[in-house]
Amino acid sequence: MEYRKIKDEDNDGGTVSNDIENLRGIGFSGVASVSNVPPREQAKWKRKTVVTVALTFLTSSQAILIVWSKRAGKYEYSVTTANFLVETLKCALSLAALARIWKSEGVTEDNRLSTTLDEVIVYPIPALLYLVKNLLQYYIFAYVDAPGYQILKNLNIISTGVLYRIILKKKLSDIQWAAFILLCAGCTTAQLNSRSDHVLQTSLPGWIMAIVMALLSGFAGVYTEAIIKKRPSRNINVQNFWLYIFGMTFNAIAILIQDFDAVMNKGFFHGYSIITTLMILNHALSGIAVSMVMKYADNIVKVYSTSVAMLLTAVVSVLLFGFNLTLAFFLGATVVSVSVYLHSAGKLQR
């Protein structure tokens, strides 16, 4: 694979080692030692921190909007049309950002919208992987209930780590692997409830599907990073534009397959409310934040960011909706916090 060659030449794992400063910035100390770092590295570090913090807060508020919309009543709108609008909005935002850049910097080799087949041929792959995963999602509920699926989704963490290692050929230290296992265990612990033990009774086909879905999701994430990082100097907004064009296409197909009749009879925007609009806006912004994290950080940072967001969501839900925090949540949050620390400390060993 061409990508691997590039990575092997210019990457000695530095990206992984530097990632955690972002997370430290968000989650814990808040005091990162950037004083001895040259200005260019410092700018890079700042950009990483900004996109990671943005992703964390957008993911967290996304979950809160979902809780809010559930409490306000059932989903009345069609999910496929909302997904299509999210992709369209992301596309529009990328174009708007590009327009500003063209105005200030002019059109260059790196920020021109036109592309080659060689560049664009891989862009549909992540969108296709997500489509297959979303289709499987309908079938897995024959084997696992919704809370059980929430628990099994934590397998994504492990699959992302493994595929990140295999596909991107980036190394994690032993301590960082230990931290990654802890992240998975900690997130699962934080989500435990009285009915979680049901998940242990999941049948073999259920387990296989859960593992396949985790691999698909992990592969889509890691592959997106590979695509974006393959051309480091290419403007991220152009890369996003092409990713989202295929996202729009596949979501249009999903509307045709699943919701064609409903859209024809009730209209495209049937059931949309203010919350729906906010959710679409939030999904679009967090989608862009994910791409930015892939460009300037990596999938490991993404996983940590969304895990911390999960904990933040729970804490905010207590304040907003009067939820109770469980002992399992405190224990899981402790384990996740130690995991974040260890991911940082793990790099010292190299």
Next chain:
Amino acid sequence: MEYRKIKDEDNDGGTVSNDIENLRGIGFSGVASVSNVPPREQAKWKRKTVVTVALTFLTSSQAILIVWSKRAGKYEYSVTTANFLVETLKCALSLAALARIWKSEGVTEDNRLSTTLDEVIVYPIPALLYLVKNLLQYYIFAYVDAPGYQILKNLNIISTGVLYRIILKKKLSDIQWAAFILLCAGCTTAQLNSRSDHVLQTSLPGWIMAIVMALLSGFAGVYTEAIIKKRPSRNINVQNFWLYIFGMTFNAIAILIQDFDAVMNKGFFHGYSIITTLMILNHALSGIAVSMVMKYADNIVKVYSTSVAMLLTAVVSVLLFGFNLTLAFFLGATVVSVSVYLHSAGKLQR
């Protein structure tokens, strides 16, 4: 404190760094790299491993005997008389071991039973601390129920680590501290059940008592290690003999206070069964194993050993009594396993 001076001179943390080989021997790889170690170190390492493995299995079988005796019916015997017999048996076993040593090696300065006031004056302190802790135990149940108390007992792990650092002045690396927090979180997670959340409603006096009890228990353990290690060449059986003499004394006092009437009316051995006898034998042997771990390893190894024993107990209980393992148990066991690994990996950093 005189002890500190000795430790500061002859200890650079080597004991902590080497400890984990024992645990690795028990818990995980089973393959420890002893090939490059000189024979004397290897003998030391073997002795550590033997006492640690012994402690783990004795603690585990102790818990299983308790479950067995509970299923067989209520405790009919008086706990104070059983405790007294445990101390007496430990005393007798120490004397028997000493008799063998005197026969083979003769009586020396290090293995003679007679002692000085300077040596013996500190020996009642651990026994006294345990007595205070056991008295408090009656009062804490006004604030916390029994399963809640099981959960709160995991504070012992943290208190032992902190007091070990403060009193024995031995350093743990940052990774080892992280591992210790994980050990506490993992053990608690493994014990979670549907009623565990009650513990979060514990009132302030309940928390204070739980913390005081954890400190008393941690202090007793660390202080015992300080006493035993203060005279490294002194025979452990002599040290044990004097520790247990005071244990007998304090337990005799406890019989007089709590069970004098019952013992007078029903007899000393009322309600004793085969299980009771096995439990007394087991407690005596694990008490001696604890002393040996204090002599040849330390409190950190003891805490890891008893935590691994807790997990072993759960697994064996599944086989023996048909208990079900919960998802929380698997998650807790994963976190404890990673903690054991990290305690080992943490020493590389120094």
